Every structure is written in structure tokens, then in C-alpha cells.
Amino acid sequence: MNKLIVANWKMNPAILKEAIKLAKASDKKGVVVAPSFVFTEEIGKTLRNAELGAQDISREDPPAGGGPYTGEVSWHQLKKLGVKYVIIGHSERRALGETDATINKKLKIALAHGLKAILCVGEKWSVRKRGIVAAKKFVAGQLRKDLKLVVTNYKLLTTNLFVAYEPVWAIGTGRNDLPEDASEMAEFIKRQTARSKRQVKVLYGGSVNSKNVKSFLEARDIDGLLVGGASLKAGEFRKIIKLI
Ligand code: PGA
Numbered sequence: 001m002n003k004l005i006v007a008n009w010k011m012n013p014a015i016l017k018e019a020i021k022l023a024k025a026s027d028k029k030g031v032v033v034a035p036s037f038v039f040t041e042e043i044g045k046t047l048r049n050a051e052l053g054a055q056d057i058s059r060e061d062p063p064a065g066g067g068p069y070t071g072e073v074s075w076h077q078l079k080k081l082g083v084k085y086v087i088i089g090h091s092e093r094r095a096l097g098e099t100d101a102t103i104n105k106k107l108k109i110a111l112a113h114g115l116k117a118i119l120c121v122g123e124k125w126s127v128r129k130r131g132i133v134a135a136k137k138f139v140a141g142q143l144r145k146d147l148k149l150v151v152t153n154y155k156l157l158t159t160n161l162f163v164a165y166e167p168v169w170a171i172g173t174g175r176n177d178l179p180e181d182a183s184e185m186a187e188f189i190k191r192q193t194a195r196s197k198r199q200v201k202v203l204y205g206g207s208v209n210s211k212n213v214k215s216f217l218e219a220r221d222i223d224g225l226l227v228g229g230a231s232l233k234a235g236e237f238r239k240i241i242k243l244i
Pocket of ligand 1: 172205207227230
């Protein structure tokens with residue numbers, strides 16, 4: 001199965017030893033492990049088959065590769081550690097105040113420097129309860145703002161850009177979207193972003209586990225998954241990645 005499964009560890013685990021154990025259990029081709037920044041180097045050394053990801057990237061792009069930005073991590077530092085994928089605009093970051101304009105800047109930096117960018121979009125329940133049409137309208141608005149000038153200016157776009165559809169109400173709640181609705185949204189995202197012959201790849205995220213994973217991997221237009229909670233349990237994640 002030619003699908004991508006991205007493990008988003010968020011601010012977990014607490015200690016490096018646990019992170020290494022988890023990385024060993026996740027180390028399969030087709031998997032991307034996105035640890036907390038503090039573990040990036042060690043996890044990079046641990047993985048043999050899976051690829052290394054990051055959960056964020058600085059919006060700053062100083063010519064020297066570094067600069068006076070306290071707490072930030074640059075594309076340059078990530079690339080030097082072997083990071084291939086960067087998650088951008090996760091709803092948890094948006095909830096902390098990250099704007100579409102910032103997300104747009106980060107996407108351009110990641111793509112300009114040859115990183116694969118995973119742009120996260122998705123609606124809250126207050127939108128979705130009005131139906132899938134309302135959700136599509138919301139997601140189209142995010143895509144328009146987040147991808148402003150990205151499609152026209154960055155030729156690598158279609159090979160290096162992934163969009164993760166993550167309905168906010170499904171993240172960490174145990175309440176996953178229906179695979180057929182996620183499929184419909186994935187197809188919509190592909191149409192919204194279609195500017196060339198190649199299509200953007202769309203991932204689904206939101207309460208994916210070993211029980212529902214098969215239905216999402218088999219769903220039309222879904223090219224992979226972004227997994228949070230279940231990626232922190234070695235046994236559970238092993239079951240998930242067994243399918244790719
Ligand atoms: P979840 O998180 O799998 O715990 O719902 C997904 C995500 O936040 O990417």
C-alpha cells in the first residue's frame with residue numbers, strides 16, 4: 001500500500017528513553033515520525049526505515065541560516081538534522097494564536113528549502129454541525145489564505161505539499177470523522193488545489209486507531225494519515241503501520 005502514516009507525538013513523551021523506544025516501534029518505510037524538537041537529533045539517529053519529521057518550523061528565514069529569534073527553530077537546523085517533513089498550521093498551534101499569514105510564510109520557507117510540508121486544515125464542530133458544505137467552505141477559506149502565492153511561486157508544490165484534513169472536533173476526542181465524509185473532503189481539497197497535472201496528496205487526521213485505520217486507508221482520495229494519540233502507544237501504532 002503506497003500510503004504515508006505520520007506520527008505526531010506533540011509534546012510527548014516526557015523523556016528521551018521513552019522516545020527512542022517508541023521510535024524503534026515506529027520504524028517502518030512509509031512512516032514519518034515527528035518528535036518534539038528536543039528529541040529530533042536522537043530520533044533521527046534511531047530511525048532506519050521511517051523518515052524524520054518536525055512539528056513546526058520558524059517563520060523567519062535569515063540569510064545566514066540562524067538569527068536572533070529566541071525559541072525558534074530554523075529550516076536550516078531541521079535540514080541539518082535530517083528532517084524531511086514539517087507539519088505546519090496544526091489546529092493546536094492555531095489555537096495558540098498562529099495565523100493564516102504566519103502559516104503561509106512557514107509553508108513558503110519549507111517548500112523553498114526542499115522540505116515536505118504537511119499543511120493542516122479542518123473545521124471546528126460549530127461549523128461542521130451545519131453540514132459538510134459549510135465545512136468545505138471553511139476549509140476552502142483556510143486553503144486560500146494558507147496557500148496564497150504558494151501554488152504559483154513554488155514549483156515543487158505538488159510533490160512536496162501534503163494537506164492533512166483534520167476536523168478539529170475529531171482530534172484527540174475518540175470521535176473520528178466518517179471515512180466517506182473524509183473522502184469527500186479529500187477530493188474537494190484536491191480540486192481546490194489543482195493547478196497542475198499532479199495532485200496534492202491529502203492525509204486524514206483525527207482519532208485514527210487500530211480499529212478504524214483500515215477504513216481510512218481504503219477510502220478514496222485519502223493518501224495517508226496523521227496520527228496523534230495512537231502513535232504514542234507502541235503496540236497500537238504497530239498495528240496501524242502493519243497495514244502499509
Ligand atoms: P489524534 O491527533 O490522532 O490524537 O486525534 C491527531 C493530530 O492532532 O494530528
